[in-house]
Amino acid sequence: MSARLDIIAASAGHADHTVLHDINIAVQPGEFVCLVGPNGAGKSTLLKLAAGILPAREGDVHLGGQDVSAMSARERARHMAWLAQERSAAWAMRGVDIVALGRFAHEGRPYERLPQAARERVNEAITRCGASTFAHRPVDTLSGGEKARIHLARTLASGAPLLLLDEPLNALDPRHQLDVMALLQAEAGRGTAIVLALHDLAMARRHAARVIVLDQGRVVADGPPATALNPIILADVFAVQAAADGGYAPA
Numbered sequence: 001m002s003a004r005l006d007i008i009a010a011s012a013g014h015a016d017h018t019v020l021h022d023i024n025i026a027v028q029p030g031e032f033v034c035l036v037g038p039n040g041a042g043k044s045t046l047l048k049l050a051a052g053i054l055p056a057r058e059g060d061v062h063l064g065g066q067d068v069s070a071m072s073a074r075e076r077a078r079h080m081a082w083l084a085q086e087r088s089a090a091w092a093m094r095g096v097d098i099v100a101l102g103r104f105a106h107e108g109r110p111y112e113r114l115p116q117a118a119r120e121r122v123n124e125a126i127t128r129c130g131a132s133t134f135a136h137r138p139v140d141t142l143s144g145g146e147k148a149r150i151h152l153a154r155t156l157a158s159g160a161p162l163l164l165l166d167e168p169l170n171a172l173d174p175r176h177q178l179d180v181m182a183l184l185q186a187e188a189g190r191g192t193a194i195v196l197a198l199h200d201l202a203m204a205r206r207h208a209a210r211v212i213v214l215d216q217g218r219v220v221a222d223g224p225p226a227t228a229l230n231p232i233i234l235a236d237v238f239a240v241q242a243a244a245d246g247g248y249a250p251a
């Protein structure tokens with residue numbers, strides 16, 4: 001199945017609150033897309049809609065031309081990996097066991113019983129995320145940034161052609177943030193479609209080929225960073241302006 005994601009005239013929400021309105025987004029294999037917007041704009045809701053975790057109230061979500069709502073959970077997990085904003089684990093599994101969950105929809109086995117090739121994929125993902133030194137420790141003993149890298153490794157280990165990542169840079173120090181952005185760019189270069197929610201506009205501007213701006217549940221800009229993050233959007237949506245030092249100041 002191709003990694004092409006199509007969200008067509010979709011709305012979605014929680015309980016009696018419709019958060020997203022008339023969303024139309026197409027993401028091609030190999031695209032690296034940053035999703036930005038103020039708190040509560042609907043970024044996490046949109047990623048959950050794309051992942052098939054939340055149903056569309058109107059419209060459709062297709063992956064490789066197939067209706068996501070008609071796919072089984074296992075089928076979805078083979079074709080897309082979702083990194084939740086919340087990184088808690090229900091119990092103190094080792095990091096490596098969490099990363100191996102990325103393979104569960106394929107092999108249906110824990111790390112120790114994975115076939116050699118799948119175990120190598122898990123180990124490779126751990127290495128690429130710089131998590132080798134702590135991957136065999138229980139996750140409840142890891143720092144926030146270490147936990148973040150374990151969970152990112154889980155999404156990479158899945159080999160899914162679409163990655164939906166909710167604030168993957170949270171809790172990472174500046175160097176690890178840069179490393180993760182470079183890693184994701186390389187992953188996109190291999191043909192993986194990547195959509196990540198991000199608060200750091202400077203990071204989005206520097207690394208993304210395409211930025212989608214969400215405001216109050218609607219897409220208000222979608223294009224190259226310089227276009228999508230233009231001065232009007234910055235002021236109207238984020239209430240900031242570009243500052244001389246390359247950062248942002250209140251508008």
Ligand SMILES: Nc1ncnc2c1ncn2[C@@H]1O[C@H](COP(=O)(O)OP(=O)(O)OP(=O)(O)O)[C@@H](O)[C@H]1O
Pocket residue numbers: 014015017019037038039040041042043044045046
């Ligand atoms: N489970 C839920 N039940 C009810 N309302 C929810 C739920 N999850 C989110 N919301 C509401 O939906 C809206 C969009 O939330 P969402 O988490 O998608 O925003 P976001 O852009 O990801 O925000 P942030 O940048 O703060 O993470 C908010 O008003 C939020 O309060």
